Amino acid sequence: MKTLTVSVVTPDGPVLEESFSMVSCKAENGELGILPGHIPLVAPLSISAVRLKGEGDTVNIAISGGFLEVRPDKVTILAQSAEKPSDIDVERARKAKERAERRLKAKQDDVDFRRAELALRRALNRLDVVDQ
Ligand code: ATP
Numbered sequence: 001m002k003t004l005t006v007s008v009v010t011p012d013g014p015v016l017e018e019s020f021s022m023v024s025c026k027a028e029n030g031e032l033g034i035l036p037g038h039i040p041l042v043a044p045l046s047i048s049a050v051r052l053k054g055e056g057d058t059v060n061i062a063i064s065g066g067f068l069e070v071r072p073d074k075v076t077i078l079a080q081s082a083e084k085p086s087d088i089d090v091e092r093a094r095k096a097k098e099r100a101e102r103r104l105k106a107k108q109d110d111v112d113f114r115r116a117e118l119a120l121r122r123a124l125n126r127l128d129v130v131d132q
Helices: 090-106 113-131
Strands: 004-010 013-020 022-027 030-034 041-053 058-071 074-079
Touching: 004 022, 004 058, 013 041, 013 058, 041 074, 041 113, 058 113, 090 113
Parallel strands: 004 074
Antiparallel strands: 004 013, 022 030, 022 041, 041 058, 058 074
């Protein structure tokens, strides 16, 4: 079976480097499914889950945006943050979600709505990945 080496890297260091048979991720302009032998590609990624399909298992990773680089035998994901389900602190994500929702509801001039919206998306994405 053909595989791809997948490397996930954040500013804090490497999160994962393993072989998988397929990578599914969400680029800013749509879903991408990458199999071994894919043409080279660079694409910005959304706040989303990256799905790594192995021979028996599937690994989901929550990423907070970043870039995907595809070469025929390797996929590199450079993300602002990336967590496997076991590394996600559910309580922290719930609190971040509530904080962001409160800020979005507040309708105060000093609230940075774009920032609160992004924080909410990161928190929801982490909670989704834990549930998958
Ligand atoms: P918070 O408001 O809780 O800090 P955030 O979305 O603002 O959440 P980020 O700026 O995306 O946090 O991430 C900062 C660092 O904290 C990253 O290393 C990220 O992996 C980690 N991190 C953030 N939230 C969680 C979580 N719920 N569980 C595990 N690690 C987390």
